[in-house]
Amino acid sequence: MLIAQQIMFLIAFAAAVYFFAKKAGFIRKNILLGRDVELNDRKDERLRNLILLAFGQKKMFRNPLVAVLHFFVYAGFIIINIEILEIILDGILGTHRLFAPLLVGLYTFLISAFEILAVTVIVGCAIFLARRNMIKLKRFMSRDLDGWPRSDANYILATEIILMLLFLTMNAADLALQAQGAEHYHTTGRFAVSGLLSPMFEGMSTGSLVAIERVCWWLHILGVLAFLNYLPYSKHLHIMLAFPNAWYTPLEPKGKMTNMPEIQREVLYAMQPELAANAPADAAVPKFGAKDVQDLTWKNLLDAYACTECGRCSAACPATQTGKKLSPRLIMMKTRDRSEELGAFIRNNKEGSTTDGxxxxxxxxxxxxxxACTSCNACVQECPVSINPLDIILQMRRHLVMEESSAPQEWNMMFSNIENNMAPWKFSPDDRDAWIQS
Incomplete structure (x- = not known):
């Protein structure tokens, strides 16, 4: 019977790791559809961003209560899953609580700490479920989340609650079995939370307790493996991608727009035509701006996959709040969807085509x-995981203006004034100080 359980566990574990690795590989390829960009300088500043923004969740603490709850859910879930290492080894080796004899009293302390964190995860997730479905905060009720995105968040929160309850029930049944002196159930000492629950199992037979403990053990580990494979399809992929996203965050001041050397060169040739004679005759014609995800940078696409869909960007966006069609959150969601679609097309197209029309x-x-974007950077400032929707918007607007000559009449008037008068206003440079005379 034990051997059969080990084989079943190995099959489930290997399948989970395989499918997760396969999907992770697809996501990596989708991200690398973007243009290359070098973002690995000033490593001390990048390390600081990694610690403060990803690990410390610095931006979340603008709202301390929500930040503390989110930190408990995040830290609790991550730290508790250290215990998964023991469960995996027990499943492979056919042991039970492998680390208990090795760590002795420290083991009881660690599991007790994990249980306390499990309670904070349950409380935090319950509050977040209430905020989404009962209090109905405006940014969670937005049409951006209609359909799957709204359900996704609820599924994740409910799953985390169930996994933590299984963890506590498993430990409580285990303690009851220890009290009965059941074979293979090592004496571990009383755990902080499950020790309060174990009296509920008094009077139950050893067989019933073993069944409860084993069912909870299997459901817990299978739930974790299923959760692992659900992550790549969910907004909760940010649990993993927030860290590289924080590391590769551009370090230039917010609002600084990236100039294209090709544009600067063309302006220089217009001002000094004699330099154009020395230009390489075979120089490739550059693409200005971005029309599709392949024209964006890989960091833009990493941003899209790291998006938490929390809506803080759209809640801060003046265009969104005044009823314009723009939503920075939706910009990121659509970019991710397009990356998925194009990546799947390229993988499945046997003719080697890289465009699907x-x-x-x-x-x-x-x-x-x-x-509709005002380029105010509010979305960039508010994002807790350092995503930059504005950069995608600016690159796409650059394509519209410079590749398609598509711009509102007001913009064209401004462009003409800058070209002719070196200022946005329709005044001759010689008359700029005329207002002083009035």
Whole structure:
């Protein structure tokens, strides 16, 4: 019977790792559809961002109560899963509480600490479920989340509660079996939370307790393995991608726009035509801005996959709040969806084509959305995991203006004034001080 359980566990564990690794590989390839960009300088500052933004969740603490609850859920779930190492080894080796004889009293302390964290995870997830479905905060009720995205968050929170309850019930049944002197159930000492629950199992037969403990053990580990494979399809992928995203965050001041050397060179040739004669004759014609995900950078696509869909960006966006069609959160969700679609097309296309006839611009994101942006950087400032929707918007607007000559009349007037008068206003440079005379 024990051998059969070990074989079943090995099959389940190997399958879970295989399918997770396969999906993770697809996501990596999708991210690398973007243009290359070097973001590995100033490592001390990047390490600081990693510690403060990803581990410390610094931006979350603008709302201390929510931040503390989120930190408990996040830290609790991550730390508790250290215990998964013991469960995995027990499953492979056919042992029970492998670390208990090795750690002795420290083992009781660690499991007790995990149980206390499990309670904080349950409380935090319950509160977050209430905020989403009962209090109905505006950013959670947005149409951005209609359909699967709204259900996704609820599924994850409910799953975390169930996994923690299984963990506590398993330990409580284990303590009851220890009290009965059941074979293979090592004496571990009383755990902090399950020790309060174990009296509920008094009077039950050893067989019934073993059944409860084993069912909870199997459901807990299978739930964790299922959760692992659900992550790549969920917004909760940010649990993993928040860390590289924080490390690779651009370190330039917010609001600093990236100039294209090709544009600067063309301006220089216009001002000094004699330099154009020395330009390479075979120089490739550059693409200005971005029309599809392949024109964005890999960091833009990493941003899209790291998006938590929390809506703090859209809640801070003046365009969103005044009823414009733009939603920075939706920009990131659409970019991720397009990356998924194009990546799947490329993988499945046997002819080697890298385009499916669609594009991020217009098929996913409209001109109206792009032009509603005020470039204020509020979305960038508010994002807790250092995502930059503005950079995607600016690159796509650059494509519209420079590749398609598509801009509102007001913009064209401004461009003309800058070209002719070196200022946005329709005044001759010689008359700029005329207002002083009035």
């Amino acid at each position: 669609k594009s991020l611009l217009r098929d996913y994101i409209t001109e109206e959305e792009l032009r």
